[in-house]
Amino acid sequence: MSRTTTPFDQLLAHLETDLGFESSHYNDAYLERRIAARMRRVDTDEYETYTERLRTDPEERKALLDSLSINVTGFFRNPAVWEELRTVLRTISENPGPTRVWSAPCADGREPYSLAMLALDDPEISSRKFEVLATDISEPALDIARAGVYSASRTRDIEGELSLLSEYEPYLEREENRFTVRDRVKEHVRFERHDLLRDEPKSGIDLALCRNLLIYIDTAYKATVVDTVLDSLSPDGYLAIGKTETVPRTCADRLSAVDNRLRIYRLE
Ligand SMILES: C[S@@+](CC[C@H](N)C(=O)[O-])C[C@H]1O[C@@H](n2cnc3c(N)ncnc32)[C@H](O)[C@@H]1O
Structure with missing residues (x-):
């Protein structure tokens, strides 16, 4: 089945082919949560609009990629x-x-x-x-x-x-x-x-x-x-x-x- 069937899948395909983030290797629920959080920040609730925003706004591309690289950590965690x-x-x-x-x-x-x-x-x-x-x-x-x-x-x-x-x-x-x-x-x-x-x-x-x-x-x-x-x-x-x-x-x-x-x- 093609991955580019829904607007969300198109967004993931954009991430993978144009931004070099291997979205297919990550868990969908995790990606959805992170992307939804960024979309709220820029006041968008349509995946198409957000994909377009990523194409045209380098700052937003950077913000999304930063938020996807899940860097919570700590000294002596656990x-x-x-x-x-x-x-x-x-x-x-x-x-x-x-x-x-x-x-x-x-x-x-x-x-x-x-x-x-x-x-x-x-x-x-x-x-x-x-x-x-x-x-x-x-x-x-x-x-x-x-x-x-x-x-x-x-x-x-x-x-x-x-x-x-x-x-x-x-x-x-x-x-x-x-x-x-x-x-x-x-x-x-x-x-x-x-x-x-x-x-x-x-x-x-x-x-x-x-x-x-x-x-x-x-x-x-x-x-x-x-x-x-x-x-x-x-x-x-x-x-x-x-x-x-x-x-x-x-x-x-x-x-x-x-x-x-x-x-x-x-x-x-
Ligand atoms: C939650 S942190 C874990 C840090 C530390 N190991 C800890 O437990 O506190 C996850 C890290 O995985 C990195 N990461 C994500 N995908 C990766 C990959 N394919 N190869 C190597 N590192 C990756 C992220 O950049 C992020 O810094």
Whole structure:
């Protein structure tokens, strides 16, 4: 069946062919919610009118693409998961050679910086040989991540997010409500653009965090994302996905659970 049958489908086709956003890989309900929110902002309730607006208004194109790249994140998001990740990192740290961790997707960088800060903060994790590769599809998110400057606000309690550390001052410099990641943390993290649906797997990764992307991805493509991540792991590698996510059935055979509730797994 052709995808260009309804005005909504035409809008999605425009997104895919003209704006390079692979709308067919994302869940329709999610796309509808995001697009409806933008349409309310510009006072339109017709998909045709909104598609025309996208064709002629570069600002609106940018606003929609920004809103579609779902970049909600935080330092030490879901603290119970991070307590278990601490145990995993201590175990990996006993292996000879570097510890290679991949944060994919990394959004604005707070997840990979959390990994590096945890390694620096925990005496049982060897930070000297600790390397984080942090990737995302979104260049604007990567720009924020590389800068490593975060502002606290009414909805963003940065100090609270950092409470898993014994103290945060060695890792972030605070000036009023602005927190800047210190160089000693940054030097453990390398940022790079990577599309989990299209690009090649990495290799030799000991622990991959692929959290809070699968919820937005259409069921038909979830396995592509998870296979890319699993193909990147070293033979004893670990995987953590988001707390509300599930491993697609076709990938589950490759994994055994370290903690099912916390969604942490290990290659079989
Ligand atoms: C909700 S954030 C998750 C960030 C972090 N892992 C966390 O759990 O807090 C989702 C991120 O996925 C990125 N993203 C969307 N599609 C992607 C793709 N195909 N490949 C890589 N990253 C993608 C978005 O740009 C966004 O930064």
